[in-house]
Amino acid sequence: MDVTLHVWRQKNAKAKGAMEVIEGKDISEHSSFLEMLDTVNETLLSKGQEPIAFDHDCREGICGACSLVINGEPHGPEYGTTTCQLHMRSFKNGQHIFIEPWRAKAFPVIRDLVVDREAFDRIQQAGGFVSVNVGSPQDANCLPIAKQDADKAFDAAVCIGCGACVAACKNASPMLFVAAKVSQLALLPQGQPERESRVLAMVDQMKKEGFGNCSNQYECEAACPKEISVEHIARMNREYLRASFLEEAPKAGHGGD
Amino acid sequence: MILDSKVPSGDLADKWEDHKFHMKLINPANRRKHDIIVIGSGLAGASAAATLGGLGYNVSCFCFQDSPRRAHSIAAQGGINAAKNYQGDGDSVHRLFYDTIKGGDFRAREANVHRLAEVSRNIIDQCVAQGVPFARDYGGLLDNRSFGGAQVSRTFYARGQTGQQLLLGAYSALNREISRGTVKMYSRKEMLEIVLVDGKARGVIIRDLVTGEITTHSGDAVIMATGGYGNVFYLSTNAKGCNVTASWRAHKKGAGFANPCYTQIHPTCIPVSGDYQSKLTLMSESLRNDGRVWVPSKKGDTRSAFEIPEAERDYYLERKYPSYGNLAPRDIASRSAKEACDAGLGVGPGGLGVYLDFADAIKRVGEDGIKKKYGNLFHMYQKITAENPYKAPMRIYPAVHYTMGGLWVDYNLMSNIPGLFVLGEANFSDHGANRLGASALMQGLADGYFVVPFTLANYIASEKLNKVKTTDAPFTEAANAVKERTQKFLSIKGGRSVDSFHKELGQVMWDKCGMARDKAGLEAAIVKIPKLREEFWQNVKVLGENENLNQSLERAGRVADFLEFGELMCQDALHREESCGGHFRSEHQTEDGEAKRNDEQFCYVGVWEHKGDGKKAELNKEPLEFTDVKLATRSYK
Amino acid sequence: MKLCDRVFGSPVGAKMLMALTGLMLTGFVLAHLSGNLLLYAGQEKFNAYAHGLQSLGLLLWLARGGLLTAFVLHLYLAIKLTIENKAARPVPYAHEATIQASLASRHMVHTGLLMFAFIVYHLAHFTFRVTSPEIEALTPGDAYAVVVLGFSNPVVSGFYILAMAALATHLRHGVSSAFQSFGLYHGNLNVVTDKLGPIVAGIVFVGFSSIPVSVLLGCIK
Incomplete structure (x- = not known):
């Protein structure tokens, strides 16, 4: 499936950030949301663009590292699910997906989607x-x-x-x-x-x-x-x-x- | 390399108590004068840092995650063993000791394992005092369940997330010390080098993952609790960040690496579904309390699980190991699954899977009963596979899970570098060639709460430790080396991503050094890996700069170390001409396919010594002596 | 001092005070409603009731004082908390979404502000009687006439009903929410508290709005 991502990009805490449109091509619907980002990052890298930074670690829903506000909802649209356990089958082919960091003064952005x-x-x-x-x-x-x-x-x-x-x-x-x-x-x-x-x-x-x-x-x-x-x-x-x-x-x- | 295990004399059961009495202590008022560095904040690291802080030492604790609470111990599901005998089913310290030694296929150090079994009881008391919400029965007392390789119920658990609750307990103890000012916590900091002064571990070089700044830290001792190296396989149940870097850096500075080929392949994981896959997810071993493992008994049976009648199913674990059945130890259950799939009996896409069926249990206790016990695991399975495990059996397949090998340590958990202590999965000491379920949490906490606080005091009190400054040459040299290496990654500007190298290495490791190994395969891997490493250093592509958070740069350092380490692992597997525990050499098996140990030639710990880049590592041996158990062929039949 | 700090200075104390003053104001609204409904009993009875209130003397002033304090506190806290809340998220989401929060809960500030505007007008209209020369010209003490005259104007009635809708929306979230703030959120209790907000809101809206409607329909003359 293909998706269009709108991703918050910000170089570091001091830099100004902005939403950026990035195309995600040939994504397996069985891949997790973070695996989709991995795939997109590989493509970005091959084009000489810096990959999207995002927090993640265990990828099984328990460490609490992954975050991401997806289309306005933290951890995306599935109930009781962390972003790392969210799968692309929850999205439609051709869908626009907004990906933003946690927004709070007490959680300053470190880079892209990573917050402190x-x-x-x-x-x-x-x-x-x-x-x-x-x-x-x-x-x-x-x-x-x-x-x-x-x-x-x-x-x-x-x-x-x-x-x-x-x-x-x-x-x-x-x-x-x-x-x-x-x-x-x-x-x-x-x-x-x-x-x-x-x-x-x-x-x-x-x-x-x-x-x-x-x-x-x-x-x-x-x-x-x-x-x-x-x-x-x-x-x-x-x-x-x-x-x-x-x-x-x-x-x-x-x-x- | 001198490998003195420093196991105290005396009866096995009295060694630890005697040793504790004979070790030197440090006066409470003097403790704050000693700086201790702890790397890692998982069960072993957090418990050590908290305990040492509580005793009054001046502790600095580092982790690469954004918070100490995220260390991968958090993902342990099933439980923690302790010889409490609360169920009155005949458990004892000696039985836990024996089960662990036997489970490890007689390749662990007897005295360490006995101590582990002794302190296992204190761990439960300590955790309950901290407010860890273990499962309880209706009388308000602690509940237990059974795990593989044991015939008693000695596993304490907190639903399917015991590791989380234990880690949060240790994290809360750590927080208390941070608030009291005895521990200083450094998150998003990665240790990239250890500093030796006069041959002793006296400091570390740390890279701030956010700012790229390199800092030096000195101390009287360094504790590494940096976990296992399962990610050398790329796909494993480990967290994405787990790495061998800290251990490998220490190894290259002289620490012996023991038994690197001992890796545990966990039998119950969700099968691989595609090449985009970034990690494998474990389904707790506890599921085998109620789930029955089977495959169709005929090859090429494409019917769905429901359509296959009872008579045409092969419950192969129950058939082959009637006394332990589905609760056979992990190495055995994994290998049996592989055998079944190799014989063409596997189920699901690619035939790489076996059924874990709860139909009987659901009939017995109802869907609700199963939900109460394993609800979160079933939920997780459904989320990942989009299949409902209450209706159809789960499909599972083995995956890399834990590494028994690690840095060599003596009885005091100190490596052969004085002042470098290694705890938890990062050391090699307690699990031999195979770890039993629910023993990793036990070991991590035992090392951190109850062992290292004593042995570290003894080391500091016994050694004359000169003052060191972080401006001294060994520190600045190590810091410069780290800076150069970091710049090197950025300057290569090649054509391949870090991940692509990692995936390729992982594939080699899994094919040649995975569940079954043979001479030809290992030799091929030993040729292949250096080539891949060479390509990496010429063709890796890391964009961005050092001064901002740069996740590719972080990974590049870790993969570079895996590329060196993988070769050592294959070397170790090649040299060990026997099958034991998780190390299965196809050349060494009995007629019915069981592992065939060679106690005459291989009853030792294989400890590798780094001889310089490009040179072959040298093998040293610590013979294993068994005084209280008799070496026997491990049987779970 | 410490206690005062904890009540005013902390997020938890502030929300309890918000709930307490809110419930006091709700009490007033309900009492006010029961008085207003006497309109249906006729001019005489209603004016007698209004007169009775006036003759309470000191008691009336005490009640007014209490009400004013609650009102000022409620308003002050609302402003303070809103400013803090806005400051807590300096960069908004590009894609905003709400998972389940009710419309009422998300617009407490707006309905509150509308109420404030209404109260100013309402006091000018009925208490101070300065909104029009006709009202100023009425016999002092004939509250009934003031109501009838006022609501005969469809614009005034329309604004009044709109304000009551805002009040009801405010109470719909506010009343149930107050129990949560006090920590009274618990399995069986929720069956009652969750419904209390909508029930109070319903009563308030229907009760108050029925009067201008009745005046316009000529049921009250």
């Missing part, structure tokens, strides 16, 4: 963990966790950190991403000791990164390749409200005896 998502790492560093040293924790089965809680926590834990929620949101808000981690740990007993400080710190960091605000349109949920529910955002809101009243400002440490 370190803001997500910094949000996790603000509190997305359980403070436990490596050593000799108690036997794993000393901490029974009700199956339904474990399952619910898991539903949030499947987040791959791709950023589609931000890309889909009209306000470029990462609430679903932040909520997934907050919710996972709020549901598990291991997360309880830092329950309040975690949600406050992560929300605070989210604001500092320059993301937008949630307006409950749920585009994130619809775009999420892992189908994470906005119910987790509600849980984060509850957690935040609760923590706002409970959490006191941290006191200065003392050195002991």
Whole structure:
């Protein structure tokens, strides 16, 4: 099949970018979307033009590296699918396909379709963990966790950190991403000791990164390749409200005896 | 090359505990004075960096991905083994140890494997404490399932994405240390050279993939947890970015490369569909708990799976290995699939596929029951193939998945270069000639959480480490070499893309050094690869510049290393005149087609020493001694 | 101070405050509607009700104060959040698409602005009675007459119905969304909260719009 691509090209973070029209010829409908780009890149290279830069790694839908807003939808038209698992059979012969990077101030473009998502790492560093040293924790089965809680926590834990929620949101808000981690740990007993400080710190960091605000349109949920529910955002809101009243400002440490 | 395994004396079961007591420690207040460099942020790298940071060392961690969370450990599906015996089915540390040694076809170092089995239990405790959501049963306790090569249920899992959950656990531990300031994380940075000072590993040269800037970093020790080299085959289940560069650079600086020919071909992957294909997708081994593998028993049977009656199907694994059945180890299941397809019994386009059928299981537990267990895997299969696996059996075929070989390390996980520690898939130590399912996650985390923190402290406390500066000659020389090499790629301006070379190399490797190998084929490959390498250096086409993100340039460096490494792999396969585990030499098989080991001549680790570009690598041997297990013919019948 | 920061300064606190003030204003709208519907009970009863409101004295001013605070806060937050949201995506998509977000949810700002314009007119019309000499000339206290006279003008009625449509659209998303902001989004509860927005919107639109329609049709004279 043949397709006409409209691709965002931008040399580096400082350069000005623009949409460029590139023809994709003789594409197998069984190839994945990224394999289509590979094929197009080979053609570009043979013509002496620089290939299109895009993020990808595992190509099996789990690492979260691949991105791309395809015809206005993050990860393309298929529900619950990452770009790397999207196949060309989802498109029509002769179709025009717009390919753009995630658009957010907090995700600056590095090149073409590649963006910098370190803001997500910094949000996790603000509190997305359980403070436990490596050593000799108690036997794993000393901490029974009700199956339904474990399952619910898991539903949030499947987040791959791709950023589609931000890309889909009209306000470029990462609430679903932040909520997934907050919710996972709020549901598990291991997360309880830092329950309040975690949600406050992560929300605070989210604001500092320059993301937008949630307006409950749920585009994130619809775009999420892992189908994470906005119910987790509600849980984060509850957690935040609760923590706002409970959490006191941290006191200065003392050195002991 | 001196290969001292440094295995402690004493009873096998006590070695590690004794060794831990006898190793030197470093005072907590002194730890922050020691800079440690960690390359890679997968299970082994992230867990090592987090643990060392937690202990108070000053850690720098580098990864080429845009975030440490994307390392390819994330893609592991099935599970992680641990000798917890939670199911009360007779598991024990010794049994896990024995299964792993046997699974590795008696080509792993006994003491390392025993330690792995011991600490496997701590891993589960540690991960649960971090909030890793393992599968649980209705009583709230941890659930287990079975994996290949074992007759007990010892595999802990988190749906079909155990690797993801474990990696995110390690990533969260890493994040904690980053927030405490003990670990400094560098993403989108690739290690391109290791720096030796007075023969010890003291630093690395890093290229910033975004700006092209070359930086030098020094430390008291370097930990490499850079994964396996399966991408030498081009098509594999590895992520596109997985590469041998870090290991190969270290090898060229003197680190021994052990058993490079031991590669694992995973039996259950989605078959290749065309030449545009960029990677192969694994379907978890756990599927073989419920799926039955079969092919038509008559050649050239073109009927659809439904139309073939029970009597005309050959459930060949169940037939050949009645006691393990569909859960025969990976190397055996793969080879059986190849045999069936070679005999013309394969199904699907090109006849390169066998059925993995869930009809019986669906009858037993219903479609919902199967969905609960394997929903995401079925979903993935459907997305890729556009076929519904609930209705028709899956078609699967073996694909390159894991590499057991790697840099040689001693019991302390240190290579023959002092101060260079190698963890996880990047080292050779624990899986022998074949890795059992759910053991890779176990090894990565064991190395990072529970082994290297002790052995690294012992090294630093025992060695006199002079101060080094990144302006010293060894650093500047290495940095210049990296710069020159990068410029070289850009200046060739030839006519062929990096990928086309990679694909061609991959085809040679798969044909000549894949599931079955023979002398003539390997010799042909050893002639062919240097020619291809020569063409690469004259005719590769890399556009753009060093100073912007340049993905072709990144790949050029990696493929250049694969082109050297592939030759060594074939050499190793050629020299090992026996069949063991994933290494199957057609000349060495029993009458019924099983691997025929040669313990008299080949019961050793083959460690290759680099002798200079264009010169033949030299083979060194570390003999393998077995005190607690008896060498036996591996049988799963 | 810390708490204040968390409420005003954080994205989560701000949206809760937005929801809270929004629900307060919705409460007012519903109370207002129930009062208005007394028009159907006749001139006497309606004027008595209007007079009753006026004679609440301090209470009325307290209510007005509360309402004004809620209104100003709601408006302030809306402006603040919108500016932040626009800044969060400096480069728009060349190919915009919406996967599932409702029209109502995507146009909260527009319906809100329309409401603001309407409120200014509405206050001038009914509270301050400065929109036309005829209205200024009416007997003080005869609210009923003001309504009838006002809605006899089809243009005024048309604008009023349009504004009610905007209000209903605003509430359709706003009411359900407020529960999510408070964290009340949960399996069984959603059955109710998801429908609450459309239900309130329906009542508000039909209730308010019925009055100008009735006046124009001559049912209310």
